[in-house]
Amino acid sequence: MVSITPQAVRQALIDMSGRFRGPGGAAAVLKDGELVDTYVWGYADMDKGVLMESTTPLPICSISKQMLCATLHDLNENPPSEMVAKGEFKKRVQLEMSTLLHPGIVKDTGLTVDHLCDNQSGIRDYWALGTLFGARPVTHYSISKHNTLALDALKSFQFEPGNGYSYANTNFNILARLIERVTGREIGDLIAERVFERAGMKTAKLIPDASKRPGPGTGYEGDELRGYLPAENNIEWAGDAGIVASLEDMIAYEKYFDQHWTQSSSWAQSAGTTVPFKSGGKSGYRMGLVHWDVQDVPVIGHSGGLRGYKLNRLYAPSHRLSIVVMQNHMANAVTASEYVMGKLLAKPEVVKPASIKPSELWAGAYLDDESKLSIVIVSNESSITISMIGGSETIPLTSNTTAQSTGIHASIVADTLHIFRPMANFTAAARRIKQSPTGVPDPNLARVQGSYRCDEIGSTVEFVGEGGILYASFDGFMGRGPPHLMRYLGEDVWLMACPRGMDAPAPGDWTIVVHRHENGDVEGVTIGCWLARKLEFKRI
16 A cells, blocks of 8 residues: 655645646645545735735635535435425436426436436536527626526437436436425525534535625636636626635545545445436546546546636545646646646656657548537647547557547548547547548538527527638527637538637637538528537528
């Protein structure tokens, strides 16, 4: 067994803070449920000169999801006395779905509460949909004003419930609203009672309005090259995120989690075993926890992100090792915590593989006709970079026509790109998009311009432009959104840039596929991104 000393932990945390630079942060390492050491650095507020402290409250964002699931589990195992005679709690939550959601996603669809907890529902992400709802990055999202409208827009699935994985904040928004309906209480009070108090998280709170964080400090966008700017957030969330906690609170939570891990019937143990997909295959998400490997060591945990904040907590069961990283800037907290773990377990840094020259077939743009998602490939030395799920992923080559990482397997055969994402149970055979010699879509540009409506979500999009450039603007229940630049990929396929959204990270590029009548006139478009796929807009 590896010996983890306070000196080794302190040095690993110092090294990490220097590699993942930014205004400030706080981190801790625990072993066997006991604190080994902490390290706090930098500023909570650079303009006011307020230092970061272990008691500084920070939004833990999507780390909140596991605490919501822990609350649901406890309500089912230990329901309030007045509810015992009314039947199993989770079954009551299941029945309540039909009163909250559109019949299209609850009537005879097989959708369950567990699908929501495990991100296997097939429901689109509502923060991604915010772009199509007409929101701007700093638009105020109100639970009381907007949430019912957002849920009413969910009328179909991206995939059959239980047969795929797609990260959707919507799942946990729905869970929280269902729990509130069944109990008649606010979800923040329930989480405080069943998680915060029991874990000893003395200052943790659920504060739905992201613009009203308590205590000194702010989050920062930008980097050292472009500078740091205070981040503005105006969304409300309660369930999918919304919890504010300090490093001291998270240390208490890690101790609590480790205690639960050693109890066979606990929530932590339930969340520690994933549920396979209907068609087979191992999933990688269970009850608000991601399952992955760090240099061949299985870990469970979750990251959190909001504009100006990046956080991560992970737990390695085989070592009973906990690592928490909390930052008020946008450096990758997942990679930071993995770096610390590698240092503490004496794992060597990944050795660069032998050079493999990529086939000339790789580079280009592709379209998966089933999901209507585009995939852009760039060839590198011994690797390829795939842009598909909102950001780019660099995948090492295993031969000149195959590439593989933990999260994605890819191969190229002539003009067909084969993709398999094990965690999502997603398979694609994408065809190469033929590009025009000049890269400019003229004379098709003028025919694409105009307005289109998606009846499913009640939004319209308008395409305008000239000189080979198109812009897309959305109108919906959240207002009139900003113009988004579009980039022509070839044939009738475009990318719409969305580098900033209501949530962070933003949805990234959206694929727009144009559909035409036989005479060449445009009849409609399909718009989608990884988090919100395949929405049909018809010309008005």
